[in-house]
Amino acid sequence: MNSTQPQNNAVPSQQSWEFAEDYVAMPEAVRLARDEATLSGLTPISPGVVATLTVLAATTRAKLVVEVGTAMGASALALFEGMAEGGILTSIDPETDSQLPARKLLTEAGYTSSKFRLIAGNPLEVLPKLNSGAYDIVFVNGDKLEYVEYVANAERLLRPGGLLVVNDVLWHNQVADPENEGDEAIIIREALQAVNESDAYQQTLLPIGNGLLVAVKN
Structure with a gap:
């Protein structure tokens, strides 16, 4: 059998990245939520991010999760796929129009209203009211210009x-x-720097979707 010797340290091709992004099939409920986001002019989380959120929730056996940015419920549904039984997810978004479809899709997927809280409000006003040291996962996907404050919370x-x-x-x-x-680039760099300089985390930056930082609190 003929074979081609792979090049050492070869950078993955676009084809390889697309293969990795689409490697895990999305649940139908998540696909519908992503479609809803696209139709509304939002950029949904990528298939690779969907799969990663599910794996992270399963790995931590997450029971309490808070997310900033509802985005029609795609990330909430991805997280629920991996969360422990009895888990509760809190999703904060200033746009009610992002949460009404999310509520419908979550309910249709079998999650009762006791499993999730959709809070329509300014995340920077809501986050300080949540309980300290209570959450297994904080997922940040909101206003890029507020990333530093989200990370601090x-x-x-x-x-x-x-x-x-x-x-x-x-x-x-x-x-x-x-x-x-650009404003977004500067603020995201500052948020990354804050995590880098903190003694509170061990972290990695994954080149999936549009980039995903994962940091575990010490």
Whole structure:
């Protein structure tokens, strides 16, 4: 059998990245929520991020999760796929229009209203009211210009061993470009720096979707 010797340290091709992103089939409920987000002009979390959220929730046996940014419920549904029985998810979004479809899709997927709280409000006003050290996962996917504040709140909210998960941290290749001075790129860099400089976390940055930071609280 003929074989081609792989090149050492070869960078994955676009085809390989697409293969990895689509490797795990999405649950139908998540697919519907992503479609709803797209139709509403929102950018849904990628299939790779969907699978990763489910794995992280399952790994931590998460029972209490808070997310910033409802985005029609796709991330909530992905997290529920991995959460422990009896888990409760709190989703915060300033846009009611993002939460009404999410409520419908969550209910249709079999999650009763006792399993989730959809809070329509300013995350920077809601997060400080949540219990300290209570949450297994904090998923950040809201306003990029508020990422620094979201990350600061997450450290207080997470229990030891809990996960901070931040979406879009590569932001369309802008964050890695030191010459890019766009507002979002600057703020995301500051949020990443805050996690880097904190003694509270062990972390990794995954090049899936638009970039996903995963940090475990010490």
